[in-house]
Amino acid sequence: MAVIDARGLTKVFRQPDKKPGWAGSFKHVVSRTYQEKVAVDGIDLHIEPGEAVAYVGPNGAGKSTTVKLLCGILVPSAGEVRIDGLVPHEQRAAVARRIGVLFGQRTQLWWDLTVADSLATLREIYSVPETLYRSRLERFDEVLGLGDILPVTGRKLSLGQRVRADLAAALLHRPSVLYLDEPTIGLDVAVKERVRTFLRSLGDEGITVMLTSHDLQDIEDVCRRLVIIDAGRIIFDGDLAALKDEFAKDRVLRLETAGPIESAELAALLPTCEVTAGEHPRAVTVRFDRFTTAAGQIVSAVGTLAELTDFQVEEPSIEDVIRRVYAGELLAGAGADSDTAESDTAEPVTAGDVA
Amino acid sequence: MSALVAAPQTGAVTPVGLRARSRPYRAIARATLRSVLAFRLQFALSLLSVLFQLVAMLTVWHALLSARSIPGFTWPQMEAYLLVGFSSGTLVSTMSDFRVSYRIRTGQVALDLVKPVDYQSARLAETAGSLVTELASICFVWAVMLAFGLRIALPPTPYLALFAVSFALIALLKFSVIYLTGLLCFWTKNYVGLQWCRLAVTSVLSGAVVPLSLLPHWLGTTAQWLPFAGMSSTPGLILIGDATGWYAVRLVAVQLAWAIALWLIARLAWRGALRQLTIHGG
Amino acid sequence: MSTGTDISTDAPDPTGTGGGAFGSEDWANANANANANVDGDSAGDPYGRGHSPLRILRLYFRFLGTHFRGAMEYRADFWIMMVAAVLTQAVSVVVLTAIFRLIPELKDWTFWPIVIMFGMVTLGEGVGSLCFEGMWRVAWLINQGELDYMLVRPYPVLLQVTSSEIGLNGLGNITTGAAMLVLGILHSSIHWTVATVVVGLILLVSGVTVKVAISLATNSASFWVASPSPLFAMAVHQAGELTRYPLTLFPSPLRVTLTVAVPFAFIGFFPTDFLTGSHALWIALVTPAVAGYCLLMAVLIFRRGMLRYESTGS
Numbered sequence: 001m002a003v004i005d006a007r008g009l010t011k012v013f014r015q016p017d018k019k020p021g022w023a024g025s026f027k028h029v030v031s032r033t034y035q036e037k038v039a040v041d042g043i044d045l046h047i048e049p050g051e052a053v054a055y056v057g058p059n060g061a062g063k064s065t066t067v068k069l070l071c072g073i074l075v076p077s078a079g080e081v082r083i084d085g086l087v088p089h090e091q092r093a094a095v096a097r098r099i100g101v102l103f104g105q106r107t108q109l110w111w112d113l114t115v116a117d118s119l120a121t122l123r124e125i126y127s128v129p130e131t132l133y134r135s136r137l138e139r140f141d142e143v144l145g146l147g148d149i150l151p152v153t154g155r156k157l158s159l160g161q162r163v164r165a166d167l168a169a170a171l172l173h174r175p176s177v178l179y180l181d182e183p184t185i186g187l188d189v190a191v192k193e194r195v196r197t198f199l200r201s202l203g204d205e206g207i208t209v210m211l212t213s214h215d216l217q218d219i220e221d222v223c224r225r226l227v228i229i230d231a232g233r234i235i236f237d238g239d240l241a242a243l244k245d246e247f248a249k250d251r252v253l254r255l256e257t258a259g260p261i262e263s264a265e266l267a268a269l270l271p272t273c274e275v276t277a278g279e280h281p282r283a284v285t286v287r288f289d290r291f292t293t294a295a296g297q298i299v300s301a302v303g304t305l306a307e308l309t310d311f312q313v314e315e316p317s318i319e320d321v322i323r324r325v326y327a328g329e330l331l332a333g334a335g336a337d338s339d340t341a342e343s344d345t346a347e348p349v350t351a352g353d354v355a
Numbered sequence: 356m357s358a359l360v361a362a363p364q365t366g367a368v369t370p371v372g373l374r375a376r377s378r379p380y381r382a383i384a385r386a387t388l389r390s391v392l393a394f395r396l397q398f399a400l401s402l403l404s405v406l407f408q409l410v411a412m413l414t415v416w417h418a419l420l421s422a423r424s425i426p427g428f429t430w431p432q433m434e435a436y437l438l439v440g441f442s443s444g445t446l447v448s449t450m451s452d453f454r455v456s457y458r459i460r461t462g463q464v465a466l467d468l469v470k471p472v473d474y475q476s477a478r479l480a481e482t483a484g485s486l487v488t489e490l491a492s493i494c495f496v497w498a499v500m501l502a503f504g505l506r507i508a509l510p511p512t513p514y515l516a517l518f519a520v521s522f523a524l525i526a527l528l529k530f531s532v533i534y535l536t537g538l539l540c541f542w543t544k545n546y547v548g549l550q551w552c553r554l555a556v557t558s559v560l561s562g563a564v565v566p567l568s569l570l571p572h573w574l575g576t577t578a579q580w581l582p583f584a585g586m587s588s589t590p591g592l593i594l595i596g597d598a599t600g601w602y603a604v605r606l607v608a609v610q611l612a613w614a615i616a617l618w619l620i621a622r623l624a625w626r627g628a629l630r631q632l633t634i635h636g637g
Numbered sequence: 638m639s640t641g642t643d644i645s646t647d648a649p650d651p652t653g654t655g656g657g658a659f660g661s662e663d664w665a666n667a668n669a670n671a672n673a674n675v676d677g678d679s680a681g682d683p684y685g686r687g688h689s690p691l692r693i694l695r696l697y698f699r700f701l702g703t704h705f706r707g708a709m710e711y712r713a714d715f716w717i718m719m720v721a722a723v724l725t726q727a728v729s730v731v732v733l734t735a736i737f738r739l740i741p742e743l744k745d746w747t748f749w750p751i752v753i754m755f756g757m758v759t760l761g762e763g764v765g766s767l768c769f770e771g772m773w774r775v776a777w778l779i780n781q782g783e784l785d786y787m788l789v790r791p792y793p794v795l796l797q798v799t800s801s802e803i804g805l806n807g808l809g810n811i812t813t814g815a816a817m818l819v820l821g822i823l824h825s826s827i828h829w830t831v832a833t834v835v836v837g838l839i840l841l842v843s844g845v846t847v848k849v850a851i852s853l854a855t856n857s858a859s860f861w862v863a864s865p866s867p868l869f870a871m872a873v874h875q876a877g878e879l880t881r882y883p884l885t886l887f888p889s890p891l892r893v894t895l896t897v898a899v900p901f902a903f904i905g906f907f908p909t910d911f912l913t914g915s916h917a918l919w920i921a922l923v924t925p926a927v928a929g930y931c932l933l934m935a936v937l938i939f940r941r942g943m944l945r946y947e948s949t950g951s
Contacts, residue, residue, distance in 0.1 A: 013949060073788045075947045089947065093688075096791040108786040112707040121703055124696055125792050127688075400868035404875040411879045414886050415736065415743070422740045548717035548806065555724040565735045574731075 001085070003176055003208050004047040004070060008079030011040040011065050039065040041232035042079060047225075049176065052199070052209040054223035054240065056216075058326055062232040063212045067179050070210070071101055084176060097126065100170035104182030107162050108169055109154040115165045116150040119172060126173035133172070140168040143198050160191035167198065177208045184215050196221040216319045228325055236325055240318070245291075247324070248316030253286045253298055254278065257306035269301040282306075290316075379472045380480035387484025401448065402492050409441040409496075412564055428566065431506045432595040438500060439591035440563030442493045442522075447482050447529040475534065475618075475625055482530050510596045517607055521590035524610050528585050531617035532557070538621070538628045562588030582617055585610030688792065696792065700800040701768065708805055715805055722809025726759055726817070729881065746883045750913040753821030754905035757841065758881050759814030761848030761904050767807025769799040769849055775942075776859035776867040784946060795939055799853075825913050833912070836921045840908035843928035847904050850931035851877065853939060860942030877901040903927045 014034045040062045047053055057063050068074040069081060072088025072095055081088060088095045101108075109118040123133050141147040144164045149157065157165060163183060170178060180199070184192045192215070199222045202209055211223055219226065219240070226243060228236040236243070255261075260281035267275040273288040286298050295313065302308055416437065420430050428436070501507075509515060536553045540546050558564055559574075560583035567575040567588050578584055589606045592598035598606055688696065709715060733755070737748045775798060778784050787797045827833070855870035862869065880901040884892050896902045903924050911920040 068785070071785075071789050073785050073947065075944075092788070093791040096789050099789060101786065101789050103782070103785060106782055106786070110703075110707075113703060117703055117707070121700060122790075124699055125790050396862060396864070396868075400872045403872040404868075407872070407875040407879060410891070411882065414879075414888075415882055418744055418886050419736060419740055422743075425739065543711075543713050543717060545711070545714035545717055548714065548721040551721035551806070552717070552724055555721070555728045559728050559731055564732050569739065570731075570735050571738075 002046040003049045003084050004045060004081075004210070005083075006043060006045040006070065006079065006081040008042045008044065009040055009066070009069055009076055009081050010038070010042050010078035011062075011069055011074060012077040013037045013039055038232050040069065040076075043229070043232070043234050045227065045234070045237075047208055047210065049208055050203050050206045051225055052203045052223040053211065053225045053227060054219035055210055055212040055227050055229065056219065056322060057229035061229045063229060064181060066229065067101075067181050067210070067212060071099060071179060072096075097173060098176045100173070100175035100178045102163075102166050102170045102178070102180045102183050104163070104180070104185045107154065107157075107166055109157075109162070109165055111154045114151050114153050115146075115157070115168075118154060118165075119150075119169060122169055122172050128173055132174075136172060136174070137168075140171075143201070144168060144194065159186050160188060163187060163191065163195060167195065171202075171207075175207070177210065178202065180209065180211045180213070182213055183211070184213060184218050192218070216317075216322065220318050228322065230326060243321060244316055244318060248318065248321045249289045249291060250287055250316060251290045251295070252314040253288070253295060254312040254314070255284050255286065255299075255302055255308060256310040257282050257284070257302065258309050259306045261302070261306045265305055266301060269304070270298060273298065282309075380476055383472070383477055383480040384484035387481045398488060398492075402445065405441060405444045405448065406496070408444065409437065412437050412440070425569070427568070427597045428595075431508070432597070434500070434505050435507045435595050436566065436591040437563075438497060438505070439522075439594055440561075440587045441496065443525050443529070443561065443563055443587040443590075445489050445493050445496075446486065446526050447533060448489065475621060478534060479530055482526070486526060507594070508596065510594065514593055514596070514599070514603065517603055518590055518593045521585070521593055521607050521610060524607075524614050525586055525590060527614045528582055528610070528617065531614070531621050532582065532586075534621050535617065535624055538624050542628075557583050557586065560584065561586040562591065566591075579606075580609065582613035585613055693793065693796065697796055697800050700797075701803055704800075704803040708803060718805035719809040722763075722806035723813055726755070726810065726813040729755060730817070744883055744885050746885075747825075749821045749824040750909055751821075751881075751883065752817050753825065753913065754883070754909045755881050756814050756817030756819075756821055757844050757905035757908060758848075758878075759810050759817060760841070761814075761845045763807045763810030763812075763814050764845045765807070765849045765852050766804030766810060769853070770804035770807065771797075771799040771801035772853050772856045773804075773867055773870065774798070774802055775856045776864050776870075779859055779946065780863065780865045788947075794943060795936065822912075827912055833916070837908070837912055840911060840921070840924050843924045844904040844908055846928040847900055847931050848877070850928070850935040851899055851901065853935040854931070857935070857939045857942040860945050873899060877904070880904060880906055900927050900931060 014036055016034055043066065045066075055063055055066065065074065069076055070083065070088065072092055075089045083095050084098050086095050086098075109115060110121070113121070119137070128136075137146065144167060146164060146168050149161045149165055152161065167183075184195055187195070196218060199209055199211070203224075209222065211218065213219060224240055226236065226238065226240040227234055256278070261284050263275050263277040263284050266284055266286070267273075270286065270288070270293070272293050273286050276285045276287075278284050284302070288295075288298065299308060299311070413434065416433050417430065420428070420433060510518065532553065536549050537546065539549055543549065559570070560578045560581055562570075562578065562584060563586075567578050567584060569575070570578065578588075584606070589598070589610050592606070593603050730752070733748070733751060736743070741747065743751070778787075778798065778801070784794070784798075787794050790797065851873065852870060855873040856867050858869040859867055876895070876899065879887065879891070880895055884895065884902050884906045887895070892902075907920045907924055911917060
C-alpha cells in the first residue's frame, strides 16, 4: 500500500489584485478583485514505503507547495492526499508522528537553545522513549558527527552543522516518511557527501524519502525514482536510471594523440560514432551511444591511427536530461513508463502540452 | 558636472564638494523614506500607539486642572505642552529603534561597515528619511487638535524662532540617545530591554508627561541639566511662554551643548563598539 | 567518536550490517507501539491533541523552562530586562505620585486604589510576558515561515506559539505588580470577608485572563496583515494602558470601547472598583464571564488565522 497517496491534488491560490500607490489601496478597499494562481494542478502521486523519490522542477513549478500539501501545512483546494492512510490536515497529530521534515532554508532548531536542548525538547514532543532516544543519538553521532554539535547554540551553528542537526531532529522520532526541501543548499562538498550517504542508507531501513533539490548530484546519488513537475503538473514520473538509459545514452570521449590524427579517417573506422576534430590536430572528440559501442572499441580504433597519450570520458548527465525535459524536447511517454514498476503512475504529458 | 576627482595613483574616484559628498547620505535618506511609505499601515499603527499615550495624558491633566489651577499651566498651556511632548515622542520613533537592533542582531551591520560612508552619519541620514513622514503626522495631529478647540497663544516672534531651533534640536538629541543605546547592542544583544529602560528614563526626565517643575524638587532640578530636558521640556516651555528671557536662552544653550556633546560621545562609543565587534565578532 | 573537523575523512557507514541511521532497531514494532500509545482517538484532531491534557501542560512548562534556562545564560540581558520592567513601572508610579502631590483625588479616586489598579494591570501584563510571550512573535513567525515546522509536530500549534519565547520582563512585572497590589490594598481600608477574598481572587485571575486573551487576539491579526512586527497588537496594548487610570475620567465613547469592544476595563478598573468601593454584585459575576468569553474569542480568532495560513500559505 502506498505510503504517500495523492489523487488529483490541486492547490489554487487567490491573490488579491492590488495596484500600487494610494489610489490602488483605496480601490482595493472598495472593490476587491482576485487573481487565481494554480500552484498544483491535479497531480497523482503514489509512493511506496522505502522508496527514495526525487521531486524536481524549475522554480515556481509547485515543488514546495506539493511538499506542504503532503505535510498538512497547506489544505488542498481539490483532490485528496493520504499519508499512511491518514489525511494530513485532518489528522495532524497522527500524521505528524509519521513524518519528518527538513526545509533547507530554515531550521527547526530553537535559536537560543543548544542542539542538545532542542533535541531533548523534540523528544518530549514526540514521546520518544529514553532508551531509543539515547541509541538514536548515538547512531546520529556515528553517521553525522552529531556529538560535536550538541553543545552548540542554535544561532551559532554553521550551515553544515545546522543541516546535520536538522536531519537528526527530523529523524529523531523515526518517521516513516522524510521530506527534504533543498537540504544541501549552500553546503560544502564534504558535508554534501556525508548527507547523501546518510540519506541513501535510510531507504534500506524502510524509510521513504522525498527529496526536492536543485542540486542534481543529490538526486543522482540518493534517489532511484524521479518525478518532474512543471507549472503544477507532473510531466515525468519514473525510474531515474531508466531515464538516463533512454535519453542520456551518449558518452563523449576526448582523446589526445602523440602525432596528428585525421578525424575523417577515424570516422570511417567508427561508423556508429560521431567524430569531430579537437582543438588542435592531435585531438579528436568522439560521441557515441554507450549501448551500441564500447569505449574500448574506440580506443583500439584510435590506436591504429596514432599513439594515444591522454583521454577524458564525459558521462551522461542527468542535468542535461532534465533540462531537455523542461524544454519539452523529450516525449517522456514513449521510453519512461515501460520501465517503471508503477502501473498507475501519472501519465506524463506529451511535449506539446508542456509550457 | 559630477564633482568627482580621480586619485592619481589608484584611479579611485573621490567625491568633491558638498553636493557630491552628501549624495550617498541623501540616497540613504530617500531610500528610508520610500521604505517607510511602503509600510503605511505599520506607520499608522505606531502613530496610533503614541496617540493613545497622548489621550491618556490629556485626560488625566484635564481632570487635574479642573480640580485645581497650577500657576504657569493653564489648560490651553498644558494642552500645547503635552502636544510638544507627543511630537517629541513621534520624532525619530519606532522605525529607527527596530532598524538599529535588527541590523546588529542579524549581522547585517557587517554590510553597513563596508560601505564607504561614515556609519554614524549614515544612520542620521536614515533618520532624516523617516522624519518626513513623522513631521507630516505631527502636523496632522496638531491640525486635528486645533480643530477640536485647542487654543495656543503664540509667543512673540523672537521666542517663536527660539522655539523652532529648540524643536529642531529634539531630533538630533533623540537620535544621539537612541544611537548610543543602540550601540550597546554590540555588547548585550538584547535591545528590547535597553529600549524600555531608555523610554522609561526619557519619559520622566524629558518632562513629556509631567512638567519638570511639578516633579519632586530634587528630580526636577537635576533633570533640567540633563540632555533629556531638551527633548521635550525646553521647547514645550518656550512655546507656552513659561520660559522667557535669559532663562529661555540658557535652556536652549544647554540643549545645544548636549546635542553636540552626545554626538561626539557617540563617535567615541562607536570606536569602542568597533573594537568590540572586530575582536569578539559581535 | 568522530571529530567535527574531519568530516571528509570519515568513512561512510557500512550498510548491510545494521549500519544505517537506526541500526538494528526493531523499527517496525517500536514505531507501531509508539504510535499506538499516543495516537488514541486522533481522528478529527486538527491541532494535535494527541497527548493527554496533563501531558500537554507538563510539556508546556518544560518548554518554558528550557527557554528560561537559555535566557539565564546571558546574565546581563536577564538583569537588563528585569531592570527595564521595574523601571517602567516605577516611572508610572512617579508620574502618579507627582499628580497626587497636586490634588487629593482624581474624580473620586484617591492615590492607593489607583495603585491597586496599576498593580492589577501590571500583573496581567507580567503573566502574559512570562508564560505566553510567544504570541508576540506570531507576526515574526509568519514572516519567517517558522510556523510550518510547528504544523508538522504533534502538539497544539497555539501552545507551541505561546511557549516559543519567555519574557523575562514578566518576572519584573509580576514582582512590581504584586508589590503595587499589596501596598495598595494595605493602604486602602478594604473590609475583608471570606466572600471578598474569594471574589477578589476570582477577579484577579479573570483580569489576567482578559489581558492574555486580548493580546492573543490582537496578535492573531498578523495572519491577515503581514508585518515583521506586531504593530496592531502593540497599538491596542497602548490603548489598554489607559485603563491604569480610572475609567470615569475618559469620555463615554472611549469608556464604552474599553468596556465592551476591548474589555481592558475588566482587568483593573472594575475589580478595583469592587474591592475598594462598590462591592457591586454584577462585577463579581460579569468579570469571570467576560474573561471566559475573551479567551474563547481569542482562541477562535487564532484558529481562524491558522486556517487562513493553511489555505493561503502566506
